[in-house]
Amino acid sequence: MDVEHNLIQRCINGDSKAFERLVVRYEQRIMRFLRLRCSVQSDADDIFQETFINMHRYINTYDPAYPFSSWLFKIAINALNKYYKKLEAFDELITESVLQEHSTVDNIWRVAKQTLPPSQLNLLWLTYAEGYTGKETASIMEKSLPWIKINLVRAKHQLRQALRHDAAPLSDWIN
Amino acid sequence: MKHDNLEQSLTTDAKHIDGDVLNKQRQQLLNKVFSENMSDNTKSTVNIRTIAELKDTSRTKTSTSQPFRYWAIAASVVVVSLFIGYNADDLTPSNTSFKPVASTENNHQPLAVEPGLSNEPSNKLSNEPSNNPIHEPSNNSANTMPKTLSRQYLVASNQLTTEVKAIQLDLDKIKQQLMKI
Secondary structure: OHHHHHHHHHHHOOOHHHHHHHHHHHHHHHHHHHHHHOOOHHHHHHHHHHHHHHHHHHHHHOOOOOOHHHHHHHHHHHHHHHHHHHHOOHHHHHHHHHHHOOOOOOOHHHHHHHHOOHHHHHHHHHHHHOOOOHHHHHHHHOOOHHHHHHHHHHHHHHHHHHHHOOOHHHHHHHO | OOHHHHHHHHHHHHOOOOOOOOHHHHHHHHHHHHHHHHHHHHHHHHHHHHHHHHHHHHOOOOOOOOHHHHHHHHHHHHHHHHHHHHHHHHHHHHHOOHHHHHHHHOOOOHHHHHHHHHOOOOOHHHHOOOOOHHHOOOOOHHHHHHHHHHHHHHHHHHHHHHHHHHHHHHHHHHHHHHHHO
16 A cells, blocks of 8 residues: 555656556556446547546545545546547447447356446446445445445346346356 | 355456556557646646636636736736826826815815806716815815825725735746746
């Protein structure tokens, strides 16, 4: 944690090496999340860049009282929303793309992506893939704790139902 | 279906999603951040932010992002206000008919001036003599009008000069920040 704080301080002071180390530290987590959420790889790449550019731009506003990774995920989600708002066809893109892609996400998350709305998909990812607590997830998603709890239950319920109707290879998940 | 199985699957399967970032892609990001963001965007944002702060403190509206323009506008306002304040001492008494009347009549019957003034059609001063200290019988009554006016101008100019000083201090801070960058 001290190393991270040191890197952040150096990054604020304009140290490019510190910035690079922060990128290396978090790039996989962010890219994994973006690849799940994005329909096309190029979209994920664009949002990935935007996320870290914004991180660099606003790093002086980061509050050390909160985990840096959660702050970064907040930026990523904001960049994601902004990107798709610009495209003005978020829902269409999701339904169209999920049917096409199998290479990167060919597991339970594929079903989750097909089934759940973006906010619930984010919620599931932050909770189970990233391991954030309800409070931390609420902070990242800028939602209330009750909203997080209710939607987590709903998302899991929906996912279970979808898995029951899913194709053969994924039926193993519900045994 | 067991409750834990789903959650465990979500956790383990998330790790199977490819999150690798190519070196080329990372280098591209670094280049973008340190070529564009550092050189242009951050400097311009610094300027915009500081100007926005100046806007708040001085309560003036300038759409420019260059500090020197702001300074020039403020300085010109001060110069103009000082010029008006300086001329007010000379111009105000000569344009009014109070000065000769007050000096000649020697203030014994100051209200006798009013009929003469009321005959002039466009003189607004003739309608407001009752509250004006110039009509009170005193030896310095002729000079009170310009003095009150000049006091107002002096107060205004003092306020402006203090504001300009405050702006100048802010600009020095901005310069220091820019030097650091």
